[in-house]
Amino acid sequence: MATLNRLQHETSPYLLQHAENPVDWYPWGDEALKKAKAEDKPILLSIGYSACHWCHVMAHESFEDDATAVMMNDLFVNIKVDREERPDIDDIYMQATQIFLRGGGGWPMTAFLTPDGKPFHAGTYYPKEPRYGMPSFQQVMQAVHDAYQTRRDEIETSASKVVEYIQSQAVEMDDSDAYFTESLLAKAAQQLVSQADMIHGGLHGGQPKFPSPMNLEYLLRYVAHTNDKSVLHVVTFTLRKMAQGGIYDQLGYGFHRYSVDAEWLVPHFEKMLYDNAQLARLYLHAYQLTKDDFFATIAHQILTYIEREMLDPSGGFYSAQDADSEGEEGKFFVWRPQEIEEVLSAHLSPEKIQSIMNYWDVTAGGNFEGHNILNINDELDEHDLDADTLETARKLLFEHRETRIKPERDEKILAAWNGMMLAAFAEAARVFANENYLQIAERNAAFLLNELSMPDGRLYRTYKAGKSKLNGYLEDYACVVDGLLELYQTNFDATLFTHAQRLTDHVLDHFTSDDGGGFYDTSDDHETLVARPRSLQDNAVPSGNSMLAYNLMRLAAYTGNTKYETAAMPIFRQTLAAVQQYPSAFGQVLSAYDLLIRRGIEVAMVGKRDTDIFNLVQTSFLPRILLAWSEAPQDEAATPPLLAHRTLKDNQLTVYVCQNFVCKMPVTTVEATKQLLSEI
Secondary structure, three states: OOOOOHHHHOOOHHHHHOOOOOOOEEEOOHHHHHHHHHHOOOEEEEEEOOOOHHHHHHHHHHHOOHHHHHHHHHHOEEEEEEOOOOHHHHHHHHHHHHHHOOOOOOOOEEEEEOOOOOEEEEEOOOOOOOEOOEOOHHHHHHHHHHHHHHOHHHHHHHHHHHHHHHHOOOOOOOOOOOOOOHHHHHHHHHHHHOOOOOOOOOOOOOOOEOOOHHHHHHHHHHHHHHOOHHHHHHHHHHHHHHHHOOOEOOOOOOEOOEEOOOOOOOEEOOEEHHHHHHHHHHHHHHHHHHOOHHHHHHHHHHHHHHHHHOEOOOOOEOOEEOOEEOOEEOHHHOEOHHHHHHHHOOOOOHHHHHHHHHHOOOOOOOOEOOEEOOOOOOOHHHHOOOHHHHHHHHHHHHHHHOOOOOOOEEOOEEHHHHHHHHHHHHHHHHHOOOHHHHHHHHHHHHHHHHOOEOOOOOEEEEEEOOEEEEEOOHHHHHHHHHHHHHHHHHHOOHHHHHHHHHHHHHHHHHOEOOOOOOEOOOOOOOOOOOOOOOOOOOOOOOOHHHHHHHHHHHHHHHHOOHHHHHHHHHHHHHHHHHHHHOHHHOHHHHHHHHHHHHOOEEEEEEOOOOHHHHHHHHHOOOOOEEEEEEOOOEOOOOOOHHHEOOOOEOOEOEEEEEEOOEEOOOEOOHHHHHHHHHOO
């Protein structure tokens, strides 16, 4: 029986994957750092995540190898970190890795630190034996050890300079408001679509291809205001191509992480909660804007996948499904023609089976390493197929696939990612009038506000096996607030708004930067690291700053309190120059800019629900609307304050529409409401 190292006491599935390694792993913490200082040993820091394919490869090649482990244990204090639990540590040392690799980086991340945590060398995957022009992991470790022993002063000086550089990273503030105009929004949209791939879809023609949901989301907002058909075509064409490609699971639904090619065919097979949260909303919004049922179908399917595979009985959402099954990337998802024939032969004719294989691009030679990734190249009628026959085949193949050994699932529950999926279910509940989606959203909100909340109301980062831990990060607060505000606009439970405002106020009190430039990613009582990270650029998930700016603009409109917009302005001023040059890295910020420049549309409704009016304001794609409702008029203590002193007109549901401190006359009919909204 294998001897377990210290990671056996962790809750992270990624760390637990390494609990049986012969490496003397430590989790990040005082014990490891004190040991490094006491023994004057450098730290070998390994950062990854459970669904990372090359993390598994390096673990199997090196961390499970006795000889490699002996070397690691002799020369270093070894620390293993789950980047999804500790985005602060990941951010700091990824910046260092990019310095050492001149812009490169990725996971697994392998960094070498002085005993006080300063990085002096870093890389990513290292093979067990030298290959592809890369040294072996053992060669790297020996070289690092030798340098640490013989060139200590040089290493200390270099490490200090790296830390100084990371600490000094702050975008210059632009104090002028002259550029906060509609032309900024238009130029950003045109830059985003200027390199669009009009053959395969996507906002660029190269590879690999990522879905880029934040950028596509901003473009939909832009179209909603401008009705620019050319921009809309780029988005809808891309969404169709993605949903028809191998990046989308044609049988079980949900999107894989990204495509390694330009055609959306071969995915990196892991499925991440945050991707599917963002994409569910994106397809939902495309449906609202176009009324094309194709987009509604994909939104429903993504949420079906999440409910089936990623929903914990407690109401929280799991983090990820692995790329690998039985140690092989993608094995769970690929097919041979003979297997499809065997599954379908008892139910469909040989001719129909062949048509289905043609429809899903299944060939004898395969489209992926001798196997087939199901994807769609043509319409159903081009293969003499109908929807019922295709659905029969899909169900049969899905049921057969369920008998295979599934990829591992990372069952930790992260606050930020749950906030993102909460928003998706909440929006879908109101657009589709779906009671099941609403129940899932409400249970998730209750989970977040109970299991992931500290006694003083602050947020934890992560929950697993009945245990919540780690201080919440800026992105946790920002994404949870976004989810709560979306759910409030669906069920109008005023306590949700109260919680959203309270969590935002905590951010203002404990995350505001000391130099007036936006917000730190960590609170002022967080563990002290070699640098205090502050991320402005979006990555796979929105940066905490960009999502916070979006929330602050909404809260400013809901409450009439100027402190929220004032707090958002440093984020806008810090990102202004970068947004103008590289809008693709700031999709969520652009959505916040949309609220700043075009202003939110405040819609307060008072009185008994009128189904037609509610359908209009809750199902149309009106991305700048901030919606509030109460059955009876409220006084100055209204929650949210947008409802204060709104009275009934003719004893009917009365709609108040305001923007930028100016209100229209209240109305009581669908036609009048539609007219008011069209004027803003």
